[in-house]
Amino acid sequence: RINKQRLWDSLMEMGEIGGTEKGGCCRLALTDLDKQGRDLFVKWCEEAGCSITVDKMGNIFARRPGKDNSLAPVAVGSHLDTQPTGGKFDGVYGVLAGLEIFRTLNEQGIETTTPLETVAWTNEEGSRFPPAMVSSGVFAGAFDLEYGLSRADLDGKTMGEELQRIGYAGEAEVGNHPFKAFFEAHIEQGPILEDEHKQIGVVTDAQGQRWYEITLTGQESHAGPTPMPSRRDALVGAARIVDMVNRIGMDNQPNACATVGLMQVFPNSRNVIPGQVFFTVDFRHPDAEVLEKMDQALREEAARIVEELKLEMAFEQIWYSPPVPFAQQCVASVRKAAEELELSHREMVSGAGHDACYIARVAPTSMVFVPCEKGISHNELERADADDLAAGCNVLLKAVLEHANA
Amino acid sequence: RINKQRLWDSLMEMGEIGGTEKGGCCRLALTDLDKQGRDLFVKWCEEAGCSITVDKMGNIFARRPGKDNSLAPVAVGSHLDTQPTGGKFDGVYGVLAGLEIFRTLNEQGIETTTPLETVAWTNEEGSRFPPAMVSSGVFAGAFDLEYGLSRADLDGKTMGEELQRIGYAGEAEVGNHPFKAFFEAHIEQGPILEDEHKQIGVVTDAQGQRWYEITLTGQESHAGPTPMPSRRDALVGAARIVDMVNRIGMDNQPNACATVGLMQVFPNSRNVIPGQVFFTVDFRHPDAEVLEKMDQALREEAARIVEELKLEMAFEQIWYSPPVPFAQQCVASVRKAAEELELSHREMVSGAGHDACYIARVAPTSMVFVPCEKGISHNELERADADDLAAGCNVLLKAVLEHANA
Ligand SMILES: NC(=O)NCCC(=O)O
Ligand SMILES: NC(=O)NCCC(=O)O
Numbered sequence: 118r119i120n121k122q123r124l125w126d127s128l129m130e131m132g133e134i135g136g137t138e139k140g141g142c143c144r145l146a147l148t149d150l151d152k153q154g155r156d157l158f159v160k161w162c163e164e165a166g167c168s169i170t171v172d173k174m175g176n177i178f179a180r181r182p183g184k185d186n187s188l189a190p191v192a193v194g195s196h197l198d199t200q201p202t203g204g205k206f207d208g209v210y211g212v213l214a215g216l217e218i219f220r221t222l223n224e225q226g227i228e229t230t231t232p233l234e235t236v237a238w239t240n241e242e243g244s245r246f247p248p249a250m251v252s253s254g255v256f257a258g259a260f261d262l263e264y265g266l267s268r269a270d271l272d273g274k275t276m277g278e279e280l281q282r283i284g285y286a287g288e289a290e291v292g293n294h295p296f297k298a299f300f301e302a303h304i305e306q307g308p309i310l311e312d313e314h315k316q317i318g319v320v321t322d323a324q325g326q327r328w329y330e331i332t333l334t335g336q337e338s339h340a341g342p343t344p345m346p347s348r349r350d351a352l353v354g355a356a357r358i359v360d361m362v363n364r365i366g367m368d369n370q371p372n373a374c375a376t377v378g379l380m381q382v383f384p385n386s387r388n389v390i391p392g393q394v395f396f397t398v399d400f401r402h403p404d405a406e407v408l409e410k411m412d413q414a415l416r417e418e419a420a421r422i423v424e425e426l427k428l429e430m431a432f433e434q435i436w437y438s439p440p441v442p443f444a445q446q447c448v449a450s451v452r453k454a455a456e457e458l459e460l461s462h463r464e465m466v467s468g469a470g471h472d473a474c475y476i477a478r479v480a481p482t483s484m485v486f487v488p489c490e491k492g493i494s495h496n497e498l499e500r501a502d503a504d505d506l507a508a509g510c511n512v513l514l515k516a517v518l519e520h521a522n523a
Numbered sequence: 524r525i526n527k528q529r530l531w532d533s534l535m536e537m538g539e540i541g542g543t544e545k546g547g548c549c550r551l552a553l554t555d556l557d558k559q560g561r562d563l564f565v566k567w568c569e570e571a572g573c574s575i576t577v578d579k580m581g582n583i584f585a586r587r588p589g590k591d592n593s594l595a596p597v598a599v600g601s602h603l604d605t606q607p608t609g610g611k612f613d614g615v616y617g618v619l620a621g622l623e624i625f626r627t628l629n630e631q632g633i634e635t636t637t638p639l640e641t642v643a644w645t646n647e648e649g650s651r652f653p654p655a656m657v658s659s660g661v662f663a664g665a666f667d668l669e670y671g672l673s674r675a676d677l678d679g680k681t682m683g684e685e686l687q688r689i690g691y692a693g694e695a696e697v698g699n700h701p702f703k704a705f706f707e708a709h710i711e712q713g714p715i716l717e718d719e720h721k722q723i724g725v726v727t728d729a730q731g732q733r734w735y736e737i738t739l740t741g742q743e744s745h746a747g748p749t750p751m752p753s754r755r756d757a758l759v760g761a762a763r764i765v766d767m768v769n770r771i772g773m774d775n776q777p778n779a780c781a782t783v784g785l786m787q788v789f790p791n792s793r794n795v796i797p798g799q800v801f802f803t804v805d806f807r808h809p810d811a812e813v814l815e816k817m818d819q820a821l822r823e824e825a826a827r828i829v830e831e832l833k834l835e836m837a838f839e840q841i842w843y844s845p846p847v848p849f850a851q852q853c854v855a856s857v858r859k860a861a862e863e864l865e866l867s868h869r870e871m872v873s874g875a876g877h878d879a880c881y882i883a884r885v886a887p888t889s890m891v892f893v894p895c896e897k898g899i900s901h902n903e904l905e906r907a908d909a910d911d912l913a914a915g916c917n918v919l920l921k922a923v924l925e926h927a928n929a
Pocket of ligand 1: 207242249250468470471794
């Protein structure tokens, strides 16, 4: 059994780096704070006897040797970056759960057959540098390295530059690094486990997602003397698309999600008709066909709206992450661990994307979910219970040992 | 007759301060660039033999003595600040037309009975510090000094602090400074004069306006695992209000204008349901009753929308500038000047607010409009014709002389 208090204390200590007044965390990928978080993780892993490798995408691999170090490691991990108004658990839990497993095994003097690794993947959130999960994506061959390093934030800074700046542009090639199996522990980020009073989510699948960037261009002009009928107001167009995106989500219930999370208005002055609006769309569904139907609806209706308002539109799907079925043998190990530990559990589909979704392409993979309060995540109020976090970590430990010693 | 080329050259020289690549100007109120613009204006006025007074709101009064300096001056003027993506003419023309009149009178050795003044009013645009026309408003007693100095930008910097910083927090009390008459020359900022091939707008009235600030609060949460039916998406609410504001404008045609020009989304991350949106509304109409009806519709429909979406709303009307009828004797002087100069002209209502709207409360006031290309203003592409600008300046000169020598 892992040490519940030690896991909790490490989560709280990591959460102080970028900690916010409301009790959340703001540690955007590749900022100075992200560097501080990485440094702390590396220090802890070295203290636990691990060797550290950093690859060219800044992914950190902390390795605990096994009896036969020629075998591929069993790996766990998640991410240390957060949303701008993020919590202390999203991602960080999966990384520190891996560290807690190492500490527990050390304490008990347990040696596994294969080596073990805990991985901290770079920029999972995709908030500063879209898309999400980009570095596990490069690792799994979903993107090439050049694409990964050239992802840019809204100020034009690239991941490559920022990795150099914070000293985490590693030497190791990205990928070509086989895992015997990969497990990711994570808070659910949704309400199902809490609603059903279950402690463990046995994650069988992850839903697919499509991300879009849309720029509408009209003509900025004076809000006073410019007659309504001759306006080309880009914000009116964006507003209609936001409402329509929301309706597409509602029309495809249950399960569809549709969100406009980011919008920038130019020139953003009270008495100027907006000449340009940039915004994003995030569509999700477990079924690729429904996602395709949502895509079609978005394209058709957006085209109709911009025509009606005489706007120009630049429309780009910048990311497609297809629905992911996790490996049956790994799902089975998670279920079995929950059963043996007599923890209440249910199968579930992940609503969020996770690094595990890409790693599933190159290694047998699955995930362990634990409840998060009221299903609230990507919010400073995100909270998880120390008992639940410990339960998930014990499930992770059991699943890892099963594969590492098989 | 004024010197067309000299007027044009001064406009272009002033336009270089904050000049943009697209040929526009970005010289927001009380920035370093605004200071540079003010310094140049003051230098030019001193070279033209004027004495300078700056009041506590940073309004600059350049005075050309008359035969009887105990008489109240006849004044002209406008503003030197611009929109973030503004042009070279909005406001600046009215200030430099005053300077050009002084230069012309000097050249011809003409002395007027009353003194003359050219005024540069602080922060007319209201873009950095809402509301618009705030310093002419304090001058005219529409606001008190404390209100004026405490206006803050989105970073929380106040006009008082910024006036100190750039060295334009003058000593003179604001107001208690009688004008015999006040005239403001301005580009029309709308399409009417150009469409009707008229060179001069004889401005009889200005429409009223109401400005609002609205903050919607929902709950930020993860765009993936948060089911649509349980969301409280502040941007969906804002989008519906933007569309509804636009409809209120359309429903009150002809003449109504309704604009959402500024919007800020929090936390503004692609995969986070927006928890808070701040935006502004700008309503205009020449008839105060219609404006009242629009206000009512906005309040009712916004309340319905936020209830439906389970959002909270902070709603504030931050500014009301009632419709302004200009003084008949001043309007008549402008019309007479246009007639004597054989310039094509028509009467019109100003769609924009102007410093003249507040000065009309304390002095006989009117305005002279000249065409602007395609009616486009508050845009870097704003353009006016040198002949039209000269024509408007000649009308201004004649109207001023009529009152200064009467
Ligand atoms: N787990 C998580 O929050 N991932 C971010 C990527 C996504 O938006 O699904
Ligand atoms: N003339 C002008 O652009 N004034 C700014 C205030 C307004 O929005 O009407």
